[in-house]
Amino acid sequence: MREFMQYITNAFYGATGWNDDNTYKDLNATAKGLIDFPLPRGLRLNLSALATPHFATSYQLGTVGVVDGSISYLHSTIPLTNIAAQSDQIPLSALLRSYRRLHGLGSRDGQWCWEAEDTASAGATQTAAPTISPSATSAGSTLLYGRLYLPQSLLEALVVRRLTPELQVQLSAVSERSLRNGGTILGLLQYDRGKYGIEGLFSTDGGLLGFRGLYNFGGDTSPSTSGSPAGPASSEPSGNGQSSEKERIYGRFSAGGEVYYGTLNKSGGMSLGGRFATLPAHRGTPLTATLTINPLMGNINATYAVLAKDYCALATRMEFNVYSYESEWAVGMELWSNRRPAGFLLGADPRNLEVIPEPEAPRVKERSFQAKLEWRLDDEEPEPSPPSPPENHEEYRGVLKARMDQNLRVGLLWEGRAKSLIFSLGTGIDLRKLDEPFRSLGLEIQYSS
Numbered sequence: 001m002r003e004f005m006q007y008i009t010n011a012f013y014g015a016t017g018w019n020d021d022n023t024y025k026d027l028n029a030t031a032k033g034l035i036d037f038p039l040p041r042g043l044r045l046n047l048s049a050l051a052t053p054h055f056a057t058s059y060q061l062g063t064v065g066v067v068d069g070s071i072s073y074l075h076s077t078i079p080l081t082n083i084a085a086q087s088d089q090i091p092l093s094a095l096l097r098s099y100r101r102l103h104g105l106g107s108r109d110g111q112w113c114w115e116a117e118d119t120a121s122a123g124a125t126q127t128a129a130p131t132i133s134p135s136a137t138s139a140g141s142t143l144l145y146g147r148l149y150l151p152q153s154l155l156e157a158l159v160v161r162r163l164t165p166e167l168q169v170q171l172s173a174v175s176e177r178s179l180r181n182g183g184t185i186l187g188l189l190q191y192d193r194g195k196y197g198i199e200g201l202f203s204t205d206g207g208l209l210g211f212r213g214l215y216n217f218g219g220d221t222s223p224s225t226s227g228s229p230a231g232p233a234s235s236e237p238s239g240n241g242q243s244s245e246k247e248r249i250y251g252r253f254s255a256g257g258e259v260y261y262g263t264l265n266k267s268g269g270m271s272l273g274g275r276f277a278t279l280p281a282h283r284g285t286p287l288t289a290t291l292t293i294n295p296l297m298g299n300i301n302a303t304y305a306v307l308a309k310d311y312c313a314l315a316t317r318m319e320f321n322v323y324s325y326e327s328e329w330a331v332g333m334e335l336w337s338n339r340r341p342a343g344f345l346l347g348a349d350p351r352n353l354e355v356i357p358e359p360e361a362p363r364v365k366e367r368s369f370q371a372k373l374e375w376r377l378d379d380e381e382p383e384p385s386p387p388s389p390p391e392n393h394e395e396y397r398g399v400l401k402a403r404m405d406q407n408l409r410v411g412l413l414w415e416g417r418a419k420s421l422i423f424s425l426g427t428g429i430d431l432r433k434l435d436e437p438f439r440s441l442g443l444e445i446q447y448s449s
Contacts, residue, residue: 002095004048004448005072005145008056009160011083012076016138016162021102022197023190024212024256027273030288031303033098034315035332035403039411039426040442048448050085054078072147078138087448088420095422096399096415098334099305099313101286102252102277105194105220138162152176167191180205195221206265212258219252219279251278251287269296298323311336311396330405336396408432409439422446 013020020026042064050056058072084090143160154176161169168190175183184205191198198213254275261268273292278284286307293300298321305315313334320327398416413426428440 003058004046004446005056005058005074005147007083007090007095008050008074008076008080008085009143009145009158011080012078012141012143012160015076015078015080015082016141017165018138018162018168019103019105019192019197021100022105022192022194022214022216023199024197024214024258024273025199027214027254027256027275027292028290028301028303030098030100030277030305031290031315031317031332033100034305034313034334034401035317035330037098037332037401037403037411037413039413039428039440040424040444041440042442044442044444046444046446046448048446050080050083050448053081056080056085066151068150068152070147070149072145074146075144076142078141085448086420087422087446088417090422090448092396092399092415092417092422093336097336098401099286099307100288101307102279105216139164166193201260207263208260209263210258210260212256214254214256216252216254219250220281221252249278249284249287250282251276269294271295297321328406330403332403333401335400335402337398337400338396420447 010020042062044060044062046058046060048056048058054076056074058074059069060072061067061069139162141162143158145158147156149155154174156174157172159171163169170188170190171185173183173185181204184203186203186205187201189200195217196213196215199211201210201212202208254277255273257270257272259268259270271292271294273290275288275290277288278286288303288305290303291301300320300322301317302319303315303317305313307313315332317330317332318327319329398414401411401413401415403411408431410429410431411426412429413424415422415424417423422445424442424444424446426440426442427438429437430439431437
């Protein structure tokens with residue numbers, strides 16, 4: 001389950017217009033969310049609150065062998081008024097959905113962002129699309145986050161500072177006596193230009209220095225692919241009555257890489273990767289495919305995720321090492337339901353909340369006596385407007401997540417809402433040990449106000 005503080009942090013990025021899709025480290029975020037979702041262990045309770053639009057708190061208590069917990073505080077200089085903070089009003093899809101659709105370049109609201117020189121090169125015969133960039137008011141925005149883990153007295157902190165609409169710096173730190181030098185600090189300098197995003201990083205752990213970047217092309221990155229910011233060119237019938245613009249996959253390609261070097265241990269590494277993902281304007285099935293290569297270690301990683309239906313997402317991952325010939329695979333599934341857990345487990349269609357009665361045959365209305373005298377039909381009565389949907393209506397009540405790997409290890413997770421509580425119930429199963437198949441079992445409950 002995505003924690004409340006992570007939900008608030010994402011709201012801060014949304015309020016400042018930061019596009020977290022345009023980073024190399026999140027290249028495999030969709031497949032990772034569908035396959036590597038965490039399973040709760042033991043019983044864990046979370047109490048959170050957005051006390052003011054600028055301040056949030058969270059308290060966590062867990063029992064896994066021993067009683068442990070944490071205390072978290074978050075402060076944002078920009079008001080977070082664009083989200084629902086109450087646990088009975090938070091959209092479950094925003095909190096629990098793993099399949100990530102791409103945002104528009106340079107913004108998180110689906111708008112488009114093109115370089116000024118690309119717009120100029122499109123030609124005078126084509127309508128230039130507007131250049132959208134993060135709001136200038138986001139410059140100077142700051143997020144402060146701190147979390148204290150008990151009883152081990154481990155402290156972690158995060159500072160996010162927006163220097164300019166395109167430049168952002170992050171500092172994260174962990175302090176604990178058992179760590180080398182008593183803790184570590186990681187710094188990130190992020191630059192998002194829309195068509196490309198680059199990052200520089202530094203860590204005190206091993207004196208690590210790194211650089212990574214991501215470049216986008218195709219799809220919405222150039223106005224030459226479309227005449228309007230709404231998506232692909234609209235289809236117009238040709239002379240033979242057929243559409244001149246056939247249905248096609250409309251998406252964005254991204255390619256990037258990273259290099260890093262440890263100044264203390266004198267070792268380094270690198271990786272290369274690419275991604276293709278359909279854009280929201282695509283009329284067909286949304287999909288995401290990635291390929292990453294680590295040439296020094298010989299690892300090849302390929303993932304494919306598809307949103308088969310709005311309520312069903314599937315993902316698969318294949319890994320292969322060219323030096324050892326070892327391979328791994330894993331599959332994951334996310335199935336949303338608008339039924340309660342009992343009805344869902346009975347095998348009912350997850351899209352059906354109740355039995356829909358058969359529509360009645362339309363009744364033929366006899367003409368009025370006045371209309372018969374005047375040799376005409378009755379005036380048409382206006383059709384009644386459809387009833388408005390009830391407030392706080394939500395299509396889905398929960399989601400079932402499942403995964404399995406080549407070692408026949410299965411993970412099952414059911415997440416949903418009961419009254420004002422958001423719960424997560426999960427278990428890990430090892431099918432190779434049928435005498436003791438259950439390896440873990442946990443329940444996590446979250447309440448926020």
